[in-house]
Amino acid sequence: MTDIALEMPWLQNAWQDVQKRFAEDRLPHALLLTGECGVGKRAWADAVVGLLLCASPAVNTVSGKSVACGECRQCQLLAASSHPDVRVYSPEKSRMIKIDQIRSLSAFAVSSPQVSARKVAIIDRADQLNINSANALLKTLEEPVADFVLLLLQESGRPVLPTIRSRCQVLSIPLPSGDQAGQWLASKVAELEDDKQPTAELMAKSLMLAGNAPRLAFQYATGEFPGLRDEAFDKFRQFMKGQITVSEAAKAFKALGLEDMLWLFEGWAADLARLCAGGKANDHEAEEMIGFLAGINPAWRAHELLDLVREARAAGVYNVNPELEASRLLIAWRGLMPSRRRAS
């Protein structure tokens, strides 16, 4: 009988909203939840699914909120990820949600529930619907079925078509405070075997790199991203100073994979925009170098770099070559250096 908002307090508002609508029996047929990557959107969706399908929701003694009982057959099927009345649609290899997946969702929406009173589908992530799948989804959104609820998850800063958005009840999750994120991360890490636990230093660094998005920080703290990122950052600095060639630098970025690579470049470009505007950088380790660039470049250069990342991400659907994309972005960054240091 866990209450998600006790575990992740920053989900409180989005969770309470659902609780209230559920209690008043006026749950919308489509809810769109927005939040940063790794902030806990899926945890929220899973808690909502539990509440909607549990045969006898119980009251959590600490929060006083209705939560899934965790014991009934519905809850057991959910825990085993084998509930027939729940479907999750997420991007496939192409990084997009395809029209076939939405056709399957539409058929599921109008089918009869198998073991529960209703069916629930999660689209994780609604910002990865291509234009055809988004159009196919409109029919389901326009002709709601009484026993079907759709939860759409959207990553902040990634657009969802207005035609989809306008047909959903929109909720958002804020980032937790540094303390909340740190506590959550520490509690998750404590569940790992002793020899798998990251050091306090790595945990702090992971939180910094993840911008305090806790689930992303956990993934970083237990994965290889921080090491690969350090290597890429080193090469990035050397390249900017004209010490190595663009292809040497690009190799280090390629090792991250396209998604993480673009994420890094995007973070640095956003930091450049912040520093140009007199703010602070999120990536403390890159602050000195990016601060130097902010001092000698106009702010529009930062936005140009952000646009380049967006273009690369849009092109990512068509299997672009990560090494070529890295080279293109690195060369654009080096255009920010004073010309006398721009060795070719």
Ligand SMILES: [Zn+2]
């Ligand atoms: Zn239950």
